[in-house]
Amino acid sequence: MKPSAQESKSTPQFGRTFDTVVLTILIVAMCSQLNLRAIGRDTFVTEKFVTKQLFVALSDVVLLLGFAWFCVRTTILRVWNKIWIPPLPCWALVFAMLLSVIHSTSIWDAAMNELPRAQGIKGTIKAIFLGKESKEAIAEILQYIAYFLAATTLFVNLIHDRRESETIERRKLAFHAFAGAVALNIVIALIQRFGFGSQSPYGLFGSSGIYSPNIYSAFLAFSLPLLLAQVLSRWRDVMPALIVTCLCFAGALLTMTSAWAAISLLLGLFVAAALQRRMARAAILFGVVALPMLLLWRAPSPLQINRAQSWQIPSDQQKVKKQLVEWYAALGVASPSPIAYKTGVSRTFATGVGPGNYQSNIGTFYQRLPNEKKMPPDSNNLYLVQAVSLGILGLGTLLWMFGHFGAMAWNAFKENRNDYLGAGVWASLCALALVNIFHATIVRGSGIVLAFLLSLAVVAAGIVPKVVEIKENQNEEDEKRDGADLPAGA
Amino acid sequence: MISSASPVSRPTARAETTHRTNLASIISLAALLGIALLAFNSVTQPSLADRATLLCLAVSSALCLLPPLRRFFERRADATAFALMAAFFIIYTLARNAGPDVGWSWQSRFLPDQPMGISWAARLVVGAAILSLGLSLVTRLRFAGITRAILVALGIFGATGIVMFNFLGHYFSVGVTGNTQLNPELLFNALQQIIEFGAVAILCQAVAADAPTRRLAMRALPVLLLLLWARHQFGPGYVEPQEVDDEA
Numbered sequence: 209m210k211p212s213a214q215e216s217k218s219t220p221q222f223g224r225t226f227d228t229v230v231l232t233i234l235i236v237a238m239c240s241q242l243n244l245r246a247i248g249r250d251t252f253v254t255e256k257f258v259t260k261q262l263f264v265a266l267s268d269v270v271l272l273l274g275f276a277w278f279c280v281r282t283t284i285l286r287v288w289n290k291i292w293i294p295p296l297p298c299w300a301l302v303f304a305m306l307l308s309v310i311h312s313t314s315i316w317d318a319a320m321n322e323l324p325r326a327q328g329i330k331g332t333i334k335a336i337f338l339g340k341e342s343k344e345a346i347a348e349i350l351q352y353i354a355y356f357l358a359a360t361t362l363f364v365n366l367i368h369d370r371r372e373s374e375t376i377e378r379r380k381l382a383f384h385a386f387a388g389a390v391a392l393n394i395v396i397a398l399i400q401r402f403g404f405g406s407q408s409p410y411g412l413f414g415s416s417g418i419y420s421p422n423i424y425s426a427f428l429a430f431s432l433p434l435l436l437a438q439v440l441s442r443w444r445d446v447m448p449a450l451i452v453t454c455l456c457f458a459g460a461l462l463t464m465t466s467a468w469a470a471i472s473l474l475l476g477l478f479v480a481a482a483l484q485r486r487m488a489r490a491a492i493l494f495g496v497v498a499l500p501m502l503l504l505w506r507a508p509s510p511l512q513i514n515r516a517q518s519w520q521i522p523s524d525q526q527k528v529k530k531q532l533v534e535w536y537a538a539l540g541v542a543s544p545s546p547i548a549y550k551t552g553v554s555r556t557f558a559t560g561v562g563p564g565n566y567q568s569n570i571g572t573f574y575q576r577l578p579n580e581k582k583m584p585p586d587s588n589n590l591y592l593v594q595a596v597s598l599g600i601l602g603l604g605t606l607l608w609m610f611g612h613f614g615a616m617a618w619n620a621f622k623e624n625r626n627d628y629l630g631a632g633v634w635a636s637l638c639a640l641a642l643v644n645i646f647h648a649t650i651v652r653g654s655g656i657v658l659a660f661l662l663s664l665a666v667v668a669a670g671i672v673p674k675v676v677e678i679k680e681n682q683n684e685e686d687e688k689r690d691g692a693d694l695p696a697g698a
Numbered sequence: 699m700i701s702s703a704s705p706v707s708r709p710t711a712r713a714e715t716t717h718r719t720n721l722a723s724i725i726s727l728a729a730l731l732g733i734a735l736l737a738f739n740s741v742t743q744p745s746l747a748d749r750a751t752l753l754c755l756a757v758s759s760a761l762c763l764l765p766p767l768r769r770f771f772e773r774r775a776d777a778t779a780f781a782l783m784a785a786f787f788i789i790y791t792l793a794r795n796a797g798p799d800v801g802w803s804w805q806s807r808f809l810p811d812q813p814m815g816i817s818w819a820a821r822l823v824v825g826a827a828i829l830s831l832g833l834s835l836v837t838r839l840r841f842a843g844i845t846r847a848i849l850v851a852l853g854i855f856g857a858t859g860i861v862m863f864n865f866l867g868h869y870f871s872v873g874v875t876g877n878t879q880l881n882p883e884l885l886f887n888a889l890q891q892i893i894e895f896g897a898v899a900i901l902c903q904a905v906a907a908d909a910p911t912r913r914l915a916m917r918a919l920p921v922l923l924l925l926l927w928a929r930h931q932f933g934p935g936y937v938e939p940q941e942v943d944d945e946a
């Protein structure tokens with residue numbers, strides 16, 4: 209039986225509406241670290257030692273469901289050939305992670321130690337894949353696949369939806385949903401700041417007894433430059449947005465714990481203004497909004513101790529805090545491992561100790577340096593975490609990926625200087641590059657936001673498809689003329 | 699006058715450039731083959747993880763020979779550069795273990811009694827990289843994509859090490875003995891490997907820059923990796939010289 213005309217019209221309409229709903233929910237949910245449940249026992253409470261607990265985050269669940277819906281709808285429409293797929297650096301990063309797992313001596317050793325005790329096929333599989341080291345590695349790889357393959361695919365194809373006969377642009381919706389989610393976080397943080405007392409504000413970045421003021425600060429540091437870029441570009445045309453963004457900017461500086469995140473945010477503002485040649489407007493924003501908040505930075509408040517900790521060199525127990533000592537200890541990845549010490553060769557420099565195995569290995573690299581038991585959560589250096597866990601190949605591939613999307617944003621900005629998106633994404637990426645030195649941001653809660661930013665670079669580049677197409681054709685002709693012996697470049 | 703001369707001079711310049719790029723690529727390929735030969739030595743003592751990685755790389759590079767992937771890698775220099783780096787970073791890790799025990803070394807004032815040995819592999823890759831760079835300076839070899847990212851990554855790692863060594867040196871005693879806290883060995887090991895792996899990255903980029911050499915390298919890679927794996931999996935292992943004496 210053929211479907212009626214009304215039915216055939218309503219099905220795509222429903223699909224489109226549902227796409228819009230999925231995109232909005234995902235953007236709001238991604239700006240949080242709310243856990244729905246924890247898998248595994250909290251052994252610290254009962255037996256006073258810590259084991260790996262897997263937290264199921266709201267953002268991850270929404271991403272999974274959203275991606276499943278996207279796959280189903282794309283399959284029904286039979287338009288897989290029309291969708292944007294992540295570029296080579298994203299796939300290369302996943303390959304580098306897999307290589308790091310296979311080349312990780314610590315993961316192999318752990319599996320080999322378990323194997324003699326394993327019974328039957330089930331036991332062997334359990335010994336190889338469910339040991340602590342392997343579990344950490346698998347979890348990390350899945351996380352990266354979700355962020356840099358699934359999330360980017362979903363965002364780009366839903367924001368710039370080419371699956372039907374006409375292209376649907378949801379750029380404005382995505383931007384407003386993101387601005388709303390950032391504002392919601394700041395409002396909640398302000399309530400925590402003035403209502404709770406001793407706890408540092410963390411917005412929606414905490415649940416199940418784990419709070420992360422540092423990730424909240426880092427999230428604002430690389431999210432706000434995008435919103436600031438929009439108001440800097442238009443100013444009077446978007447008066448309500450200007451007021452809301454100014455309030456968000458002030459609220460962010462009032463609730464941030466990390467001084468480095470605040471500096472990164474100001475760097476983002478500066479880059480956004482410099483690119484758009486709006487330095488006067490940025491100076492007004494800085495003078496009217498940021499400066500009063502920065503003058504209040506050291507005023508007595510529940511945040512005072514944590515803010516001072518983010519800035520100062522010593523800790524309560526040591527003359528140099530663990531965060532900084534670890535930056536030197538991380539060089540140990542290039543040192544001969546105890547096994548290979550006789551031959552003097554490090555087997556970990558190229559591919560690292562294995563994804564997710566940073567924490568379990570970094571302690572051995574300290575040698576005689578003082579090693580405090582604790583440091584504030586989420587205060588690792590992303591670059592060194594990657595260098596230790598994935599090796600120089602993994603860190604290089606990660607930078608390649610950031611560089612690739614950064615170049616897209618830059619080209620988009622160059623092609624269309626009236627559009628704020630390219631400049632905004634670039635400003636956000638600059639802030640991200642700085643804040644990652646002090647707070648590794650590829651974690652649950654901010655990882656999908658990062659993927660969203662990278663996707664916006666693609667969306668920004670898609671604003672001028674004709675120009676891009678012409679350039680691509682020219683490049684192809686050039687390559688043909690040159691005998692196809694040119695390097696492809698970034 | 700200049701403009702009228704340029705159409706004539708351009709093809710000549712292009713031919714020279716291509717020739718130099720080609721020469722740089724061939725030298726780089728030869729150097730990479732050299733480190734692969736060093737990695738065949740049993741003294742490299744590959745671990746189980748090394749052998750498993752060689753096999754996985756051999757299988758994945760063989761998959762790259764399937765027609766759609768082969769065309770992709772032949773077209774994209776950055777993809778080939780990444781594939782070569784993934785393979786040769788592992789091979790180089792083995793090759794730098796091939797010795798010699800005595801020979802060229804360098805010393806730092808922080809490590810007066812511990813000269814840092816320079817392996818055959820290091821001499822080969824650094825020498826070839828300098829030569830290749832020299833030839834490529836006048837050509838269009840660009841450090842883009844993965845090569846630039848790897849060099850930046852090495853730069854970040856090295857710069858962090860140097861800055862933190864100088865910074866922590868103000869707070870902790872420096873030395874390699876038990877009563878000191880800050881071990882300079884960490885930094886110097888890292889700096890040495892930064893230079894060596896940077897050279898390997900440059901060689902891989904030089905090979906990938908030239909289309910015919912790129913094709914040749916991608917076709918030879920699975921065979922090379924498979925041979926290397928087979929050598930260490932089934933070939934005779936390393937025997938300590940002392941044990942040989944005992945047997946004698």
